[in-house]
Amino acid sequence: MRQVSMLMATIGFLVCLAVVAIFIRMDFFGRLLADKVLANAAMPTEAIPPTSGQIPFSSADIQIIGGRGEGLSCSLPKLLADLAFPQEEGREAIGLQMRQACATHDYCYRHGAATYGYTQADCDFLLQEHAFRLCYFIERREPGADMEAKQSKCIRDARLVTLGVRAGGSDSFRSLNPTVDALSQGLENKAGLDGRASTYFEFDPYPVRSLSYAVYRIADAPDAEGTLPGSKALYKFAMRPSGMFVSKATMGKGTRFGALKLHVKLPGDPSYIVNAPVVVATTHKGKKEDWFVWWQRRGLNQTGGRILAIAARRATNEDWNCLYRAGMTEEMLGDHDPCAARNTIAIVEVGKAETDDGGFSQVVPAHGTQPAPDTLHLMALQTNSCDGSGAKASCFRDILISTALRRKHQPQEALRVADQLANEKPGQKQDEDGFYRNYVAAPLVFQSPLERDPLITWARRDKDYETKAFLRRIGIARKTARPKNDTGRSRGSLWLADIEEIDEPVFALGRTGERQSLVAIRKSDDTGVGRVQIRQWRLPGLRDDDTGEAPLIKANTDACRPKLEGTWLARPPIVVSVGSDEAVVLLSRLVAAKEEDGGYGLALATLKIGTDGRCSESPFAGPKIPAVELIASVTENDNGKSLQPQEILKRKLKRLELLRTTPILVDDLDGDTTLEVVFPGAGDVLNPKIMARVSKDGIFLPEQVMAESMVQR
Secondary structure, eight states, X not given: OHHHHHHHHHHHHHHHHHHHHHHHTHHHHHHHHHHXXXXXXXXXXXXXXXXXXXXXXXXXXXXXXXXXXXXXXXOOOHHHHHHHSOOOTTOOOHHHHTHHXXXXXXXXXXXXXXXXXXXXXXXXXXXXXXHHHHHHHHTTOOTTOOOOGGGXXXXXXXXXXXXXXXXXXXXXXXXXXXXXXXXXXXXXXXXXXXXXXXXXXXXXXXXXXXXXXXXXXXXXXXXXXXXXXXXXXXXXXXXXXXXXXXXXXXXXXXXXXXXXEEEEEXXXXXXXXXXXXXXXXXXXXXXXXXXXXXXXXXXXXXXBEEEEEEETTTOOHHHHHHHHGGGOOHHHHTTOOTTTTOSSEEEEEXXXXXXXXXXXXXXXXXXXXXXXXXXXXXXXXXXXXXSSSOOOOOEEEEEEEETTOEEEEEEOOOEEOOSTTSOOOTTSOOOOTTGGGGGSSOOEEEOOTTOSSOEEEEEEOOTTTTTEEEEEEEEEEOOSSSGGGOEEEESOOEEEETOOGGGOSEEEESTTSSSOEEEEEEESSSSSSSOEEEEEEEOOXXXXXXXXXXXXXXXXOSSOOOOOOGGGGSSOOEEEEOSSSOEEEEEEEEEEOOGGGTSEEEEEEEEEEOTTSOBOSSOEEEEEEEHHHHSOOSSBOTTSOXXXXXXXXXXXXXHHHHHHTSOOEEEOSSSSSOEEEEEOOOSSSOOOEEEEEEOTTSOBOOHHHHHHHHHHO
């Protein structure tokens, strides 16, 4: 017996010793395991991965803040980082190297299931794909260089990161399916029912992993349907890899939308990725009008593509059908092109004069001064070499598209950035260190009231990335009437102090005014309840050069200190600019309600941020709408007969899932300067509902006032 005890003790000691050895040499043993498990993962390609972030649903100055107020980061506990990813001479910390991939992964874990139907596996392998792409730029490999796993430390690091989230990420992934116990117990807590659930937020510009998803847009209502002049309509784009179904709903003279009805089917063009449009404003014959604009890439391994656009208000059914013919060549069309003379669609290849490669991953609308009539103004941050020479320099594109162009190639020269991170030295290639770090977040566009052109603005992080960021503000130096002679010029770089990883993503406040700021809205702790904290960085005035030491801007946490629970951030807040320097923040959350109303409902609140950055201590409380008012009753079948309790519970769970997969939209739908809050509908019969109206001061209007106002109009 004593020998058996000694044997067991010896075995236990050896096991403990092995565990300690594996823990201490996690970098070695972890990589062995990762290389074995993920040996057949696809090798990286030579294109920077897309940048994740908000995709606006309207042409108005509206920003949607995802991430649940929990921050975006790839930082690891120091002990774990030292053991698994020991930092070598000349290499940066893993959290800095992989930030862009990890930001996408954070969004995916929190919103991917509700928005695109992503699983945890989808998110994890999206992380691996993006991390592999970054390796070309982390290791500064030349195009076409061999990236075999055994020869690349970055590839092995990426595999280990993927293996780690595959093994330990299940508790962090927000799934969509609620449980019966959760529903009967008031879900996670009665203050907010989305603490552990996925919520809707568009973050992926190319959701190629999704077989089916839906996005909503607010744009001009069609003239042909006798709608109120200047009114907006709700559009739904049901996306498939092969194309999309476009439905729309318009408002009459009451307070209600009509049902969402199928408007057109748009088959995909096999030459391009099928993705959803953004809404861009321009003017036509002196009237502001919205255009749906697609930037369609040929594939994620290249940056070539085209702009496809259609005027929402003036387009007829025949015009929509012409989008299908947009990819046809002259030989395919034959002698007659029925779409050649239409002035409500534009099809444009955008790139350099000698190629059709735009050189950028995605575009953002340029807010601010309206461009010339019948012109779409977009901006893009360059994602590969500016001139094809291999130099790693930051460039951007100022894209002005004439809506009269049909199947044309528009030469587009990149504007090279010259600032403190990318100094131009005579006779040398511009070579910016850590070029890939510019794409963690999508750029923001600002417009000074005294400037002709907008500024493209973005932040990148370097060695002290956990607490500091370098903000780059780049304008246009116009030298001659020929655009190719224009350059990018810095309008004053600066450092953002105390900007922690939990502060991202940030939004722009007063982007067209005189008091411009970056603002973070986050949870003050990680308990899931906590309180909301708002931090602001007031941007200094523009400069004409970038010489001297960049100023250090500290965060202001005292101007706006709302009494809000962190549960208000599970569903993405919507920031609406209501003046050049002011904004209304619309918040929503699922809350407990009376059992006869379905057991839960949707609550609204607003927060007004003024010109000085201050806000009221207490938010404006809005209505609480029972779920049964948003999605049809679940207690009866189609014939009006009562259902069995188990079937009722099943339908309640389905309704809860629909609430989580449906966004809230807000915009001025009828041109009266007040904001309508819209629930676009869910289920088989889509009936959009105006849930509330909000004044530009952030105050909810009484339902009676809302109804009377709409009837008068």
